Amino acid sequence: xxxxxxxxxxxxxxxxxxxxxxxxxxxxxxxxxxxxxxxxxxxxxxxxxxxxxxxxxxxxxxxxxxxxxxxxxxxxxxxxxxxxxxxxxxxxxxxxxxxxxxxxxxxxxxxxxxxxxxxxxxxxxxxxxxxxxxxxxxxxxxxxxxxxxxxxxxxxxxx
Numbered sequence: 194x195x196x197x198x199x200x201x202x203x204x205x206x207x208x209x210x211x212x213x214x215x216x217x218x219x220x221x222x223x224x225x226x227x228x229x230x231x232x233x234x235x236x237x238x239x240x241x242x243x244x245x246x247x248x249x250x251x252x253x254x255x256x257x258x259x260x261x262x263x264x265x266x267x268x269x270x271x272x273x274x275x276x277x278x279x280x281x282x283x284x285x286x287x288x289x290x291x292x293x294x295x296x297x298x299x300x301x302x303x304x305x306x307x308x309x310x311x312x313x314x315x316x317x318x319x320x321x322x323x324x325x326x327x328x329x330x331x332x333x334x335x336x337x338x339x340x341x342x343x344x345x346x347x348x349x350x351x352x
Contacts, residue, residue, distance in 0.1 A: 229325060231322075247311045264287070304328075
């Protein structure tokens with residue numbers, strides 16, 4: 194059994210425990226993909242669901258999904274129903290209260306006319322974002338062929 198001197202001994206009883214993490218983890222994400230697009234799943238505990246904003250942009254080689262939220266976590270007091278609770282955990286693992294932003298890079302650009310959809314799951318703590326992929330196959334575009342305006346039908350000479 195491996196023991197880390199500065200960690201509580203109970204951490205060794207769990208799998209999937211993050212070690213060497215600098216600060217709290219916010220908006221934990223997982224990205225899935227198929228031929229048509231991406232499914233980005235983001236965990237948003239302790240956020241004001243009415244103030245979550247999703248936007249996107251492209252750089253030269255890839256697209257970026259941006260999620261902005263307002264978190265009321267780590268407040269000194271929190272009200273639930275008719276009770277008021279005082280923060281008792283000096284080492285809370287949730288992000289500090291206030292606005293936070295998470296930018297998620299994708300492996301391809303996002304189409305300029307993309308219809309991106311974002312939904313909360315039934316519990317309201319997970320945000321799912323559907324992002325279409327940019328088509329990678331070359332598209333053929335038609336080009337209109339015509340005479341230059343200054344050349345009339347009489348000025349056209351074949352040699």
